[in-house]
Amino acid sequence: MQLDDLYRRVIMDHYKNPRNRGTMEEESVTIQLNNPTCGDRISLQLQVEDGIVREARFTGEGCSISMSSASMMTEAVKGRTKEEALVMADKFSSLMKGDEVEFEEYEDLEALSGVNKFPARIKCATLAWNALRKGVEN
Amino acid sequence: MNVLELRKLFPILHQEINGHPLVYLDNAATSQKPESVISAVKAYYENNNANVHRGVHTLGSRATDAYEGAREKVARFLNASEANEIVFTRGTTTALNLVASSYARSVCGEGDEIVLTPMEHHSNLIPWQQVAKATGAILKYIPLQADGTIAMADVERTITDRTKIVSVMQVSNVLGVINPVKQIAAVAHRHGAVMVVDGAQSAPHMKVDVRDLDCDFFAFSGHKMCGPTGIGALYARKSLLERMEPIEFGGEMIDHVDLYESTWKEAPWKFEGGTPIIAGAAGLAAAIDFLTEVGLDEIDRHESKLAAYAYDRLSEMEGITIYGPREGRVGLVTFNLADVHPHDVATVLDTEGIAVRAGHHCCQPLMRQLEVSATARASFYLYNTEDEVERLVSALQRTKEFFGHAIG
Numbered sequence: 205m206q207l208d209d210l211y212r213r214v215i216m217d218h219y220k221n222p223r224n225r226g227t228m229e230e231e232s233v234t235i236q237l238n239n240p241t242c243g244d245r246i247s248l249q250l251q252v253e254d255g256i257v258r259e260a261r262f263t264g265e266g267c268s269i270s271m272s273s274a275s276m277m278t279e280a281v282k283g284r285t286k287e288e289a290l291v292m293a294d295k296f297s298s299l300m301k302g303d304e305v306e307f308e309e310y311e312d313l314e315a316l317s318g319v320n321k322f323p324a325r326i327k328c329a330t331l332a333w334n335a336l337r338k339g340v341e342n
Numbered sequence: 343m344n345v346l347e348l349r350k351l352f353p354i355l356h357q358e359i360n361g362h363p364l365v366y367l368d369n370a371a372t373s374q375k376p377e378s379v380i381s382a383v384k385a386y387y388e389n390n391n392a393n394v395h396r397g398v399h400t401l402g403s404r405a406t407d408a409y410e411g412a413r414e415k416v417a418r419f420l421n422a423s424e425a426n427e428i429v430f431t432r433g434t435t436t437a438l439n440l441v442a443s444s445y446a447r448s449v450c451g452e453g454d455e456i457v458l459t460p461m462e463h464h465s466n467l468i469p470w471q472q473v474a475k476a477t478g479a480i481l482k483y484i485p486l487q488a489d490g491t492i493a494m495a496d497v498e499r500t501i502t503d504r505t506k507i508v509s510v511m512q513v514s515n516v517l518g519v520i521n522p523v524k525q526i527a528a529v530a531h532r533h534g535a536v537m538v539v540d541g542a543q544s545a546p547h548m549k550v551d552v553r554d555l556d557c558d559f560f561a562f563s564g565h566k567m568c569g570p571t572g573i574g575a576l577y578a579r580k581s582l583l584e585r586m587e588p589i590e591f592g593g594e595m596i597d598h599v600d601l602y603e604s605t606w607k608e609a610p611w612k613f614e615g616g617t618p619i620i621a622g623a624a625g626l627a628a629a630i631d632f633l634t635e636v637g638l639d640e641i642d643r644h645e646s647k648l649a650a651y652a653y654d655r656l657s658e659m660e661g662i663t664i665y666g667p668r669e670g671r672v673g674l675v676t677f678n679l680a681d682v683h684p685h686d687v688a689t690v691l692d693t694e695g696i697a698v699r700a701g702h703h704c705c706q707p708l709m710r711q712l713e714v715s716a717t718a719r720a721s722f723y724l725y726n727t728e729d730e731v732e733r734l735v736s737a738l739q740r741t742k743e744f745f746g747h748a749i750g
Contacts, residue, residue: 207693207744211686242685243702243709243716265715267685322689 210322211268214315218272223279224261232259235339239331244270248278248335257281257289257340262332269325273316274332280310286340293333293340300326343640349725351376351632362695365730370515370543370674370721371699372565375629379568382628386621393617395594405620412623413610416575419630420560421551426580429610430618433574434542435465437561438509440576440613441538442469444586445559446507452478455505457535459484459492459521460711461514464704466540470509479506484526486711489667490517497522497529505535512544516703516719517666518649518674520544524555531556536582542566546723547645547672549638552577564622569629573622576613583609590615641724645673648722652731659738665712674721676703679738682745684718690741696734 232251238244244266251259260278264271277296281289292309299305299313302320307313319329349355352374357364366374386408392401394409410425417425431437446469450456456470460483474481484500487493492510501508508530512523527537536558544550546567552560559582563574578586588595588606595615597605606612633641652675653668661680679687688700699719702709709715720734 207690210689211744241701243706244685245715267683269685325685325689328685 209318210325212315212318214312215268215272218275218312219268222262222271222275224275224282225263226261227263228259228261230259233339233342235335237331237335237338239266239270239327241327242267244328244331246270246274246331246335248274248332248339250336250339252286252340255286257284257286260336262335266331267325267328269316269319270328270331273329276310276312276316277332277336280307280313281336284309289336289340293337296333297330300330343636343644343724345644345725345727348636349727351378352725353377353380355725359695359697360693365696365733367720367722367726367730367734368697368699369546369723369726370566370703370719372571373546373568373723374725375568375570375625376632378632379570379625379628383570383621383625386624390624391621394620395611408624408627409618409620412627415627415630417577419550419634420545420577421553422577423553424580426608426610427577427583429576429578429583429613430623431561431574431576432572432619433563433565434463434540434561437559437574437576438466438538438540439469440589441509441559441561441578442473443589444613445536445582446470446473446479447477448585448587449506450474450477450479453504454479455482455502456480457482457484457501457505457508457530459510460486461490461517461519461705461708462509462511463515463540463542464706465542466509466511466538467707470507484510490514490519490665491667491670492519492521492526494522494525494529497526501529501533501535503533505530505533507538508535509538509540511540511542512550513547513672514666514708515543515674515721516676516705516708516717518671518676519666520548520670520672523557527556527558543672546633547638548642558582564626564629567629568632570619570622570625573619573626575626578609580609583613586613588612588615592616594618636724642672644724645722645726646671648726648728648731649673649675651728652720652722652734655731655735656738659735659742661742662738665717673723673726674719676717676719678714678717679742679745682741684716686745687718687738687741690744691734691737694733694737694740696737698734 246264249261390404392405394406414425530537538559539557541562545562560577565571592615665676684700
């Protein structure tokens with residue numbers, strides 16, 4: 205196992221400079237999720253209009269994998285329809301299972317493919333996507 | 343105590359993880375098992391397996407002897423007055439739930455008090471929350487001092503004549519502190535309350551004498567003290583056990599069964615419905631033999647020395663925060679590295695073959711009090727060495743460098 209497989213430069217960049225971190229005033233849905241086994245938590249705010257995710261913001265606490273994944277997810281789904289967002293969530297699940305997946309929509313996500321080799325960390329990476337699913341499906 | 347010789351008795355320790363010799367520092371979560379425990383479980387299944395308390399045949403007697411023999415061993419291990427004060431459970435969680443669901447629900451009413459501390463493991467917290475909800479009892483907390491210790495003045499202030507139950511962990515799985523449960527028990531008794539001790543983190547590491555502590559209940563898990571998973575025990579004063587109602591019903595625990603009414607066996611058997619964990623009990627007995635042979639006082643000394651060594655070596659690192667006091671602690675050190683999340687710490691250490699725990703350690707309220715969401719923890723046992731502490735320290739240095747580089 206190589207650490208560089210897991211902690212790629214793109215991931216560390218999102219961890220250090222998270223995109224869409226914070227809250228918004230606009231009307232939105234808020235989803236709060238915890239990872240009870242390790243204490244990670246995320247609060248995701250989604251502004252959905254006419255079936256399109258107009259804005260996404262998050263706050264939370266967690267490791268580099270969970271927070272960088274949240275940063276990437278919010279970037280990836282902004283401006284997409286709910287259906288497109290769910291398709292990406294499914295693709296992300298496949299990525300975590302070790303499948304070859306390409307994200308032409310948002311390539312940064314592919315940096316998380318290494319998480320698959322660290323089974324204990326998959327839950328960290330999927331926390332934000334689970335929050336997204338909850339928010340979009342409601 | 344010759345640690346290198348002892349290590350040879352633990353088969354699992356002799357392997358490489360990710361290309362490095364395993365350094366197992368997650369003993370507060372579960373300990374590894376010596377050969378003698380593994381073979382006791384195997385021997386039970388190979389030679390003696392049968393159900394207990396019912397078979398007229400030879401194997402049935404052997405299984406019953408193994409199971410009841412283990413109960414006697416546990417009683418001696420804790421210095422209980424008699425074996426009938428020991429109820430076998432799945433572990434500490436089940437033992438504490440039994441006290442909460444049976445004893446506490448029968449004695450607590452509206453406005454009565456249950457006294458805990460904020461450092462309790464979830465398993466010594468949530469059962470009491472449930473009792474409070476069901477009975478209208480109130481939960482009260484003995485506050486912690488800045489260094490994570492308990493002051494007797496606070497104990498005196500918190501426990502009142504309305505207090506029915508005081509439940510405190512003897513050793514904290516996060517702070518490593520040893521709580522003055524004997525003194526707390528004395529205060530509890532003065533107010534007519536019972537004293538429950540969560541011994542999950544103490545029984546594996548130090549001599550426990552329930553009569554000297556003068557506690558009413560004492561719970562522990564076998565798997566944290568070289569025994570198998572799935573077996574633990576509750577010690578309870580006989581007079582209390584006799585008063586308590588079972589919470590699980592079925593085979594093994596009955597005296598007479600009618601279509602509409604039934605009666606129970608005596609304690610402790612009335613609390614052990616269903617076929618018990620017989621092989622686990624045989625393994626636990628072997629674990630107690632092993633620990634007794636090595637000597638609990640020796641183990642205690644070795645671990646305290648190791649913890650002090652680790653505390654000092656880790657303190658020298660820049661950007662590290664260690665939780666809990668240096669003195670009066672058992673063999674574990676909980677810490678955080680600045681700017682590196684503990685999960686990331688644990689993952690990096692794992693790539694070097696070092697197993698530590700990262701997370702909230704089933705102590706979310708304590709984490710909030712420490713103002714962290716998670717911490718990393720290295721916890722030692724009789725087979726750990728100073729060399730392994732050095733491996734930890736140098737791996738943490740590399741973790742800092744890796745993340746400093748990756749983030750910086």
